[in-house]
Each structure stands twice: as structure tokens, then as C-alpha cells.
Amino acid sequence: MYTHELLGREKAERLLREAARYRLARQAREGARAAAGRRATAAGHDEGRRHARRAGRLIRRLRAAG
Known part of the structure; x- marks a missing residue:
């Protein structure tokens, strides 16, 4: 083993x-x-679901699409 190889x-x-x-x-x-x-997407989904429930319809597609 030569020095340059080492x-x-x-x-x-x-x-x-x-x-x-x-x-x-x-x-x-x-x-x-x-x-x-x-995390940001999940927060957005939760926010959307909260507003949808207030409007009287629960959005179930968000979890499936996410």
C-alpha cells in the first residue's frame, strides 16, 4: 500500500x-x-368542517380527498 493510495x-x-x-x-x-x-392541510380541513357544520352540512369528502 503506497502513501498516495492511502x-x-x-x-x-x-x-x-x-x-x-x-x-x-x-x-x-x-x-x-x-x-x-x-399539519397546515389538516388544520384547513378541520376549519372547513367546522364552517360546514355551522351551515348544517358535514363535509366528509375532505378526509377522503386528503
Whole structure:
């Protein structure tokens, strides 16, 4: 095993580790954004259902569509 091969392997491993860390961070961000979107949508559905009940008709399609 020559020195430059050793350095190449260390560099490759570091690059792989950094790539994995960035990928994890991106997945976490996208997951948080998706969860926030779902919460907002669910809140909108509940709001719509409350108004519909006040108007005298319960909207059941929202849960099926969501």
C-alpha cells in the first residue's frame, strides 16, 4: 500500500461521509417541510368542517380527498 493510495482512500471516505451527512440533512429538512404541509392541510380541513357544520352540512369528502 503506497502513501498516495492511502491518501486517496482517506479522501474518498471523507467525501462519502460528508455526502451522507448532507443527504441526511436534506432528508430531514424535506421531512419537516412535508410534515408542516400536512399539519397546515389538516388544520384547513378541520376549519372547513367546522364552517360546514355551522351551515348544517358535514363535509366528509375532505378526509377522503386528503
